Amino acid sequence: MSLSKRIPMLLLRLIALGASVCAIVIMVTSRDSAQVFGMNISAKYSNIPTFKYFVLVNAIASAYTLILLFFPSKNSCGHMILVLDLVIALLLDSSISACVAIGLVGKKGNTHAGWLPICGQVPKFCDHVTGAMAAGFIAAIAYFLVVLYSLHSVMNLFSLRA
DSSP, X not given: OOHHHHHHHHHHHHHHHHXXXXXXXXXXXXXXXXXXXXXXXXXXXXXXXXXXXXHHHHHHHHHHHHHHHTSOTTSSOHHHHHXXXXXHHHHHHHHXXXXXXXXXXXXXXXXXXXXXXXXXXXXXXXXXXXXXXXXXXXXXXXXXXXXHHHHHXXXXXXXXXX
């Protein structure tokens, strides 16, 4: 791959790496406590399995991106890297979707199930989670663009061989 084709890919991967690391840091530092009806409630990301999944997927995406940044570009593993990029993009999308679902329940509650909204009591926690989801969404978009760019490059290689 020529230098002019590697630079956009490198920039997209760096954006994805930065966004996923930011999402991890923001989510891990999200905590708040409040007193409701004389009881202390504490909200942390580790209390909710969906948020743990979000952190884990972003850590996997960060590690994968970091490895690829130091991977020699003249290697012939383009198809495998394309498939792994697609897997990472899908994992990031699934973690964002799960977080949005839980975030909406936390913000608005669910009257049918009897779940009350908690964001009124722990707004700092909810703001951190929102920021982490925004950073995770940026990482997911960056990886989607990486997949599109890789797919375009692979398809161009096929058309040159024919």
